[in-house]
Amino acid sequence: MENIKYFKLQSAILLLILLALACDDHGIEPRPETPADKISGFRGKITFVNEWPDSIKRAFVVVFKDPLLDPTDFSIFNLKFLSREIPLESPVYEYSSLDSAFIPEVPGPFPPGSYAYVAVAQQSTPEISLARKDWFVSGIYYTSGDTTQPGKMVIPDSAFVEDINITVDFNNPPPQPPG
Amino acid sequence: MRKSSKKYLSKLFLLISIAVALSTYQILYAQVFTISGKVLDSKSNPIPGVNVILLNTNYGAATNDEGAYEILNLPSGNYTIEFSAIGFEKIRKENVVLENESFILDVILIESVVLTDEVLITAGKYEQKKSDLTVSTEIISGKEFTERNFSNLEDAVRFVPGVTMTEDQISIRGSNGYSRGTGSRALLAIDGLPFYTGDSGDIIWEMIPTLEIQKVEIIKGASSSLYGSSAIGGVINSLTRDISDKPLTIFNGFYGVYDKPYYNEWDWSGGMRPFNGLTLSHSQQIEKFGFNVSLTRLEESSYKQDDDFKKYIGFLKAVYNFTPTSSLTLLANTFNKRAGQFLYWKDSRNALVPPDQNLGDRIETNRYLFGLIYKSLLVDQVLMNIKTSYYRNYFKDNADIPNESTSNLYRGEVQLHSTITNYLVLTGGVEGTLSGVESSLFGNPDAFSLGAYLVGDINFSFPLIASIGVRYDYSKLDSLEGSGAVSPKLGLNYKLSKDFILRSSLGTGFRAPTTAEAFTSTATGGITVKPNPNIKSEYNLTFEFGVNYTPISFVNIDGAVFQNEYYDMIEPGIDPEDGLVFFSNLVRARIQGGEAGVILNLLPNELSLSFSYTYLWARDLETGTALRYRPRHIFYSGLDFRKWNFDFGINFRYTSRVEEIDDELVDLGIVVDGDLRVPVYTTDVNLGYNFITYGLPMNIYLNIKNIFNYNYVELIGNIRKIRNYSFGFNLAF
Numbered sequence: 001m002e003n004i005k006y007f008k009l010q011s012a013i014l015l016l017i018l019l020a021l022a023c024d025d026h027g028i029e030p031r032p033e034t035p036a037d038k039i040s041g042f043r044g045k046i047t048f049v050n051e052w053p054d055s056i057k058r059a060f061v062v063v064f065k066d067p068l069l070d071p072t073d074f075s076i077f078n079l080k081f082l083s084r085e086i087p088l089e090s091p092v093y094e095y096s097s098l099d100s101a102f103i104p105e106v107p108g109p110f111p112p113g114s115y116a117y118v119a120v121a122q123q124s125t126p127e128i129s130l131a132r133k134d135w136f137v138s139g140i141y142y143t144s145g146d147t148t149q150p151g152k153m154v155i156p157d158s159a160f161v162e163d164i165n166i167t168v169d170f171n172n173p174p175p176q177p178p179g
Numbered sequence: 180m181r182k183s184s185k186k187y188l189s190k191l192f193l194l195i196s197i198a199v200a201l202s203t204y205q206i207l208y209a210q211v212f213t214i215s216g217k218v219l220d221s222k223s224n225p226i227p228g229v230n231v232i233l234l235n236t237n238y239g240a241a242t243n244d245e246g247a248y249e250i251l252n253l254p255s256g257n258y259t260i261e262f263s264a265i266g267f268e269k270i271r272k273e274n275v276v277l278e279n280e281s282f283i284l285d286v287i288l289i290e291s292v293v294l295t296d297e298v299l300i301t302a303g304k305y306e307q308k309k310s311d312l313t314v315s316t317e318i319i320s321g322k323e324f325t326e327r328n329f330s331n332l333e334d335a336v337r338f339v340p341g342v343t344m345t346e347d348q349i350s351i352r353g354s355n356g357y358s359r360g361t362g363s364r365a366l367l368a369i370d371g372l373p374f375y376t377g378d379s380g381d382i383i384w385e386m387i388p389t390l391e392i393q394k395v396e397i398i399k400g401a402s403s404s405l406y407g408s409s410a411i412g413g414v415i416n417s418l419t420r421d422i423s424d425k426p427l428t429i430f431n432g433f434y435g436v437y438d439k440p441y442y443n444e445w446d447w448s449g450g451m452r453p454f455n456g457l458t459l460s461h462s463q464q465i466e467k468f469g470f471n472v473s474l475t476r477l478e479e480s481s482y483k484q485d486d487d488f489k490k491y492i493g494f495l496k497a498v499y500n501f502t503p504t505s506s507l508t509l510l511a512n513t514f515n516k517r518a519g520q521f522l523y524w525k526d527s528r529n530a531l532v533p534p535d536q537n538l539g540d541r542i543e544t545n546r547y548l549f550g551l552i553y554k555s556l557l558v559d560q561v562l563m564n565i566k567t568s569y570y571r572n573y574f575k576d577n578a579d580i581p582n583e584s585t586s587n588l589y590r591g592e593v594q595l596h597s598t599i600t601n602y603l604v605l606t607g608g609v610e611g612t613l614s615g616v617e618s619s620l621f622g623n624p625d626a627f628s629l630g631a632y633l634v635g636d637i638n639f640s641f642p643l644i645a646s647i648g649v650r651y652d653y654s655k656l657d658s659l660e661g662s663g664a665v666s667p668k669l670g671l672n673y674k675l676s677k678d679f680i681l682r683s684s685l686g687t688g689f690r691a692p693t694t695a696e697a698f699t700s701t702a703t704g705g706i707t708v709k710p711n712p713n714i715k716s717e718y719n720l721t722f723e724f725g726v727n728y729t730p731i732s733f734v735n736i737d738g739a740v741f742q743n744e745y746y747d748m749i750e751p752g753i754d755p756e757d758g759l760v761f762f763s764n765l766v767r768a769r770i771q772g773g774e775a776g777v778i779l780n781l782l783p784n785e786l787s788l789s790f791s792y793t794y795l796w797a798r799d800l801e802t803g804t805a806l807r808y809r810p811r812h813i814f815y816s817g818l819d820f821r822k823w824n825f826d827f828g829i830n831f832r833y834t835s836r837v838e839e840i841d842d843e844l845v846d847l848g849i850v851v852d853g854d855l856r857v858p859v860y861t862t863d864v865n866l867g868y869n870f871i872t873y874g875l876p877m878n879i880y881l882n883i884k885n886i887f888n889y890n891y892v893e894l895i896g897n898i899r900k901i902r903n904y905s906f907g908f909n910l911a912f
Contacts, residue, residue: 013818013829026441027857027890028898030528076760077843104848106526106534130759 034109040155041097041110044164046120046139050171052089055124059086059138060102061095061166063153064117071179074132079103080115115153117177120168132179139168147174213281215249218242218262221289221322223876223911224423229264229288234271244424253277262286270784285871289784289821290320290394301371301396301416305562305596305606307636313646313670313684315341315399315725315739315774321420324389326826327865328433328882328905330456330477332395332417333384338815339397340776340791343834345808345893347384351399352741353770353797354412356808357841357894361695361762362749364412366402370419370496370510371564372550375409376572377588377614378621380693382415383572386514386546388475388494390431390458393420400741401688401721404648404668407610407630411688411719419496419510422469423462428912431458433880435905437482441888445531445898447484454479454905470497482901484532485519485540504556510568514546520576523896527852530890530898534851544574557595564594564608582701584618586694602640607633614694621698622710624657628691634668642674646684654691654716657698662716664689678729688719696749696762708751709759717764720744733780742771768806770797790816805838808894810859826867834859840895853895861885861899880907 034040046061063081068074082103086093097110104110118141125134141164143151155161218229225246232239233250236258242248255277263269267288275282301307309316317339329335336342336349343350345357354364362380366373375382395417402410436451460473475492493513500506520540524530533540550568557563568590575583594608609631617623634648648668655661668686675681692714699708725739747764776791797809805811812835820827836858845853863884870877881904888902 026888027860028527028530028855028892029890030442030444030530031526031852031855033528077846080846101848104851106848106851108526108848108851 034158038158039098039109039160040112040158042153042155042161042164043094043096043098044141044162044166046086046090046093046095047165047167048091048093049167049169053170056088056122057124057126058128059088059120059122060084061086062117062119062121063115065113065115067116067150068177071132074135074177074179076103076130079130081110086120110155112155112157112159115155117150118153118164118166119150119174120166136173137176138170138173139166140174141166210255211252212255212277213249213251214253214258214260214275214277214284215247215281216284216286217246217871218248218264219246219285219287219871219876220267221287221878222325222420222429222909223871223878224427225425226264226267226288227424229262229267232261232263234259234261260284262288264288268784287869287871290322301418305604310674310680310727311644311672313644313672313682314402314723315682315737315741317342317397317399319395319397321393321395324392325431325878325907325909326867326880327828327830327863328435328880328884328907329389330433331385332387332389332392335389335395336397336415338817338830338832340815341399341774341793341813342397343810343813343893346897347382349382349415350809351397351413352743352772352774352793353795353806353809354743356750356806358696358751361699362690362693363409364690366406366410366414368406368414368416369512369548370508370550370552371416372510372548372552372566372568373406373409373590374417374548374570375588376546377570377586377626377694378572378584378616378618379695380409381695383514383546385490385516386492386512386548387417388458388473388492388512390429390460390475391419391471391473391494391496393418400684400723401666401668401686401719401743404650404666404686404688405632405634407632407650407652407666408628408654408664408689408691408716411690411717419494420462420471422464422471422496422498424464426463427461429458429460429462430910430912431460431908432456433905433907435882435903437900438888438902438904440482440531440901441890442530444528447529447532452480452482454481454903467500468497469500470495472496481519481521482531482903483521483898485538486521488516488518490518491515501555506554508550508552508554510548510550510552512548514544516542516544518542518544521897523850523853523894524898525851527855540576540578542574542576545571546573547571560598562596564592564596566590566592566594580619582619584616584620586614586616586618588612588614602638604636604638605633606636607631616694616698620701621694622700624694624698626654626656626694628652628654644672646670646672648686652689652691656692656694658712659692659697659714662691664691664716664718680727681725682727683722683724685722686720688721689716690749691716692749692762699762709761711761711763714749714762715747715764717749718746720746733783735778736776738773738775740771740773742769744769766806767800768798769800770795770806770809772796785820785822787819788817789819790814807839807841808837809839810834810837824869824872826865826869828863828865830863830865832859832861844895850896856892856895857890859891859893859899860887860889861891862887876911878909880909881905882907 061083064078065080066078083101098107119137120139121135122138123134141151218226220226227242227244229242231248238250240248240250258275260272260275319335337344341352348355348357349365351365363382367382398414402414434455436453440446456477458475462471473494477490479488481487495511497509520542521533525532525534548570553565555563570588572586575581590612592610596606598604611629613627615625630652632650637645650666653663666687670684673681697714698710700710701708721743723741728736745768748766748768749762750765751762752765772795774793779788793813797806814833817830844850864886866881868879883904885902890898
């Protein structure tokens with residue numbers, strides 16, 4: 001009788017120990033720090049042609065992951081980079097994904113991948129707004145001189161892409177996305 | 180000769196008779212013993228009326244009001260003594276040998292949790308046997324809070340089958356994801372008084388003093404037909420302990436430390452972070468008046484930076500019995516907290532510190548709940564309950580422009596309960612709430628709601644119980660259009676035998692939007708949240724079929740399948756018109772699954788094992804994706820061993836990796852490395868010792884939680900408690 005008791009007790013403890021040992025690792029672990037020369041991201045230069053219109057209250061560099069084919073694509077879920085405000089009246093503005101930005105909130109490595117739409121967008125509303133109607137695109141990033149369609153920015157793994165340059169001609173704005 | 184021999188024989192007979200009488204006297208009166216002692220519950224309260232029986236004899240006794248018993252005139256021998264009382268697990272003490280002296284035997288009876296018909300559930304607004312219910316129900320016994328050092332109710336419900344927690348947000352069978360304190364799909368009540376804030380409608384678990392809890396009942400599935408809005412996913416009814424007949428003071432304390440983090444990168448403090456708590460509680464009955472009063476202080480340095488806190492919890496339950504059939508109860512619960520405000524980690528390499536911009540964020544909270552409950556037996560079999568309550572909630576953070584909010588919630592309910600016949604029990608009532616908010620986050624909206632309900636429980640002559648109920652609610656939230664909802668339910672309980680019980684329920688639930696969901700207006704980190712004046716109530720249709728089977732005395736099996744259809748489920752989303760975040764009726768969802776649990780009392784009253792598994796399939800039917808923060812697999816197991824004065828337990832918890840999270844917070848770079856998440860495996864060990872047999876009414880406890888120091892998140896960017904050790908005691912006098 002006592003033997004059966006101890007067998008039951010031992011079996012129960014053994015079962016619990018086996019279950020507990022199922023967690024043979026320590027779960028979440030810190031991601032390795034990216035060496036400075038392996039940080040992925042992008043940088044470029046914005047060149048402003050002609051005078052800044054007085055109506056502009058603020059302007060930003062924006063990066064969208066997916067193409068802007070529908071008004072709903074102009075959404076915060078598709079917006080992967082929103083720079084700090086470009087100083088008004090600047091003739092030239094150099095920027096980098098490592099700079100402080102609205103999106104992402106914390107600067108750091110920018111996720112590698114393909115980004116469909118990189119542009120400079122301006123607003124004339126008194127307060128910052130994320131509504132599509134409050135945005136006007138004043139310059140688009142093009143690749144290989146093809147100005148018929150937005151250029152795709154491709155960031156390889158562990159690579160910092162240079163020369164994501166945009167020219168803004170306030171007198172000759174590019175085609176606007178839907179919405 | 181004849182005469183003299185006759186005389187001689189007479190004398191001899193007399194002498195023999197005297198000798199026999201003397202020896203019998205010695206046997207009868209010199210060789211008898213007494214067994215005596217006290218019977219206490221796990222909180223060292225005396226238990227009156229316990230049957231104490233020496234098995235296979237005619238000897239026995241019952242305990243008096245002080246829990247004392249005495250069995251006199253026992254011959255020497257080897258006895259087995261059985262202690263039994265309704266509501267407690269039976270105990271047998273074998274090999275009690277009476278040889279040269281009497282015996283003192285003090286015992287502690289453990290409150291019954293399962294496997295007994297006598298467990299009563301009050302979450303249905305009156306006392307019912309657990310085995311008579313038509314819905315799945317779980318119970319947490321009050322003793323677990325001290326034995327396993329749960330200083331917060333939310334830590335205990337984490338181990339309830341089918342229940343998961345995402346930080347402080349409860350999800351019963353997948354009812355909730357994580358809505359950052361803007362509403363709950365489960366209703367918490369304390370002694371039947373609903374307990375949610377007037378602004379966010381959120382549950383404040385930490386406010387309830389765990390030492391005062393006698394038991395917690397958890398009803399799984401929509402309970403809107405009784406409780407109205409917020410009970411769409413279930414009800415957690417926390418019952419405070421009864422007032423002690425004799426003056427009883429309990430001093431409870433614990434001290435613990437968090438181990439160092441597993442990874443050196445995370446060791447931001449360079450030391451082990453302490454936490455401690457003290458509670459002083461007193462209970463007394465003075466003629467018709469009785470009270471429980473307690474003060475609790477909790478302090479924690481926390482394993483996370485800026486997550487420290489100091490909390491003070493005050494509790495009073497005062498009861499005045501006008502007559503044996505009428506009483507007035509005052510409940511008062513106060514809460515003050517000063518705490519850091521850790522929202523999410525800096526990144527995975529700095530997982531226990533907040534982002535630089537959030538360093539030093541703090542919050543202060545003051546909350547008060549006052550409740551009055553009047554009970555009276557109006558006429559034979561008709562009981563009236565009148566419940567009123569006032570709940571004030573205030574918080575303020577230390578932002579440059581502080582977020583500050585005050586809400587006042589008033590509630591009243593009149594309920595009548597009647598046992599019309601042995602076959603029909605009716606429970607009905609009306610209730611109303613009124614709330615006002617002054618807040619920098621939510622504005623200054625007012626709200627009110629009215630509800631009326633009627634439930635009939637019919638006991639048929641064959642072993643079928645049918646529960647039929649309906650409730651109507653009307654709610655109006657400030658400028659929003661008022662809306663009404665009818666919530667019917669039908670439940671059946673059929674006992675194929677006393678060991679094989681079938682249950683089934685079908686009903687609807689609803690939840691009105693909270694003030695926070697309708698009126699939150701704030702901007703942070705590039706995200707602007709706007710109010711939604713068009714938001715409306717969400718609804719669900721819920722079905723459950725369950726079986727409870729006890730094939731042999733020490734095995735209990737419970738299984739259930741369930742399905743919940745949600746309509747107009749309130750979730751945060753983006754308004755395509757302006758790109759702003761708002762709460763709206765976005766989701767048509769389905770949550771279905773199954774649940775199985777086994778309890779094995781391998782060695783009765785000594786060793787028990789329990790296992791439970793829940794499968795959840797929770798889907799947004801429009802996108803086909805999983806609902807956020809719902810794991811697909813949930814598994815809990817526990818071992819409990821009690822012998823001599825020791826008790827020992829191991830509890831293991833597994834939930835699978837959640838499929839969907841707040842991706843936008845990761846994509847927007849707000850929670851860096853926020854995509855990191857893993858399945859949850861945690862193991863807790865507890866060891867206790869009771870000194871009552873030494874005449875000292877004290878228990879001590881040692882707890883090691885998360886013994887394998889497994890790192891996991893429930894909410895993105897928030898590592899849950901790392902390994903910690905604590906020592907506690909419970910002294911009653």
